[in-house]
Amino acid sequence: MNGRKAQAARNDELILRAARAVFTGDPGAPVAAVAERAGVGISALYRRYPSKEALLQKLCGDGLKVYIEVAERALADDGDPWEAFAGYLRGIVDADVHSLTIKLAGSFTPTEELFRDSARASELAVAAHQRAVAAGVLRPDVTVADVALLFELMASIRLGDEERTAQLRHRYLTLTMDALRVPPAHGDLPGPPPQDAELTARWVPSS
Missing domain, CATH: 1.10.357.10 (Tetracycline Repressor, domain 2)
Known part of the structure; x- marks a missing residue:
């Protein structure tokens, strides 16, 4: 993968790992908590997953x-x-x-x-x-x-x-x-x- 695709793949892995930790701890947590835990911008998260339900x-x-x-x-x-x-x-x-x-x-x-x-x-x-x-x-x-x-x-x-x-x-x-x-x-x-x-x-x- 080129640099941009590799970064996107890394971000996706970080987002999913963070989402699992956040939502198994608190299913009612907002998406912003996932972005914060993953260390990515909320816009980067929404580009990949347009809603909490999609995530x-x-x-x-x-x-x-x-x-x-x-x-x-x-x-x-x-x-x-x-x-x-x-x-x-x-x-x-x-x-x-x-x-x-x-x-x-x-x-x-x-x-x-x-x-x-x-x-x-x-x-x-x-x-x-x-x-x-x-x-x-x-x-x-x-x-x-x-x-x-x-x-x-x-x-x-x-x-x-x-x-x-x-x-x-x-x-x-x-x-x-x-x-x-x-x-x-x-x-x-x-x-x-x-x-x-x-x-x-x-x-x-x-x-």
Whole structure:
């Protein structure tokens, strides 16, 4: 890239990194807070993202693409079934895409591309789950929706700096994975699993 394009790419990376930090901390924060954190002028931000909604759409779109990449990589793993599924869990936790779900669901209108990528991510999540159950390594009373909320529980862990937060998330993910494996240490799980409608309804903006 020439100098101008390279600078634009650097600015875009700074803006997206700043936007993620700002909006996962405070979804109601103004766009000006993103520009300030990124160290770019507000005009430079608006040239790339004409509105806060466009910026939120981009953040969540990028998150879905990472989810898809991690899930596809796990499904391509023909090795040990449990390790393949565990790699999928670890990869999603490392990507931290569910921090966006926790904070931003229902705060903007999803685009058609977001709906398509969301459908693809859901297909892959189901495929990874079904393969683990069929292999006899994942307890069958755990649903795809259960795993989705477990990802959100991991994303809610924030303590200290990024390194400490990542360390703790993997600590509790490891404890959680012990509960997911067959044979289970306990009997039937209390209460029914979350329903798809309950999870998707959060993305409908409130009137």
